[in-house]
Amino acid sequence: MKRSSMPVNILPIRPKRAKCFFAVLSVEAWIILTGCSSVKDSGSEPDSVPDARNISEVRGEAREISSVVLDVIDLKGQVSKPGPGVLSCADKDSDKSYAIHHPWSLTGVPVEGMKKAMERLRNNLPGKGWRIASYGPDVSPSKSIELVADSTKKKFSIRIRLLDRTKRADPGSLKALISVDLTSACFQVSKGKAVDEY
Secondary structure (H helix, E strand, O other), X not given: OOOOOOOOOEOOOOHHHHHHHHOOOOHHHHHHHOOOOOOOOOOOOOOOOOOEOOHHHHHHHHXXXXXXXXXXXXXXXXXXXXXXXXXXEOOOOOOOEEEEEEEEEEXXXXXXXXXXXXXXXXXXXXXXXXXXXXXXXXXXXXXXXXXXXXXXXXXXXXXXXXXXXXXXXXXXXXXXXXXXXXXXXXXXXXXXXXXXXX
């Protein structure tokens, strides 16, 4: 399948916030979780205006989506704790516009179970309002299984990857990992308010 055609430009999390987000993840997992959203927001052009939505509302929606994804994964493992954070949107006023980013991961499960979970995601997410943009090996040397999907109704994009280190000579303590990278489209705060949660 072809990769999503709905890119949104977001700027990286500020370093202080990034430390909070990824403190429980290994460096390798953090690298996997970074990347661009594939959802196109209503204000994707530099001169256009994104939809106005309350930050706490979109953050709550990100938590709900992640909970649904975890239910579809249906594995008992260790889930990383950082919650959804706020990002700046490129080409937008950072005082008014924002995106919500919720990266998390699942570890502590045999890799065969994780492979089945990736199949469940591919088969079940479309029934939950997601359009699968791509599924299959990524471009990394390890050819990790990657799923990219968009929800135009909720205006979120998700990238899920399975990192399998079990065939390496020295897999280290992290043998397998499912990483989930959930990012919203760009939104703006209500008139008279400013983004103060970066």
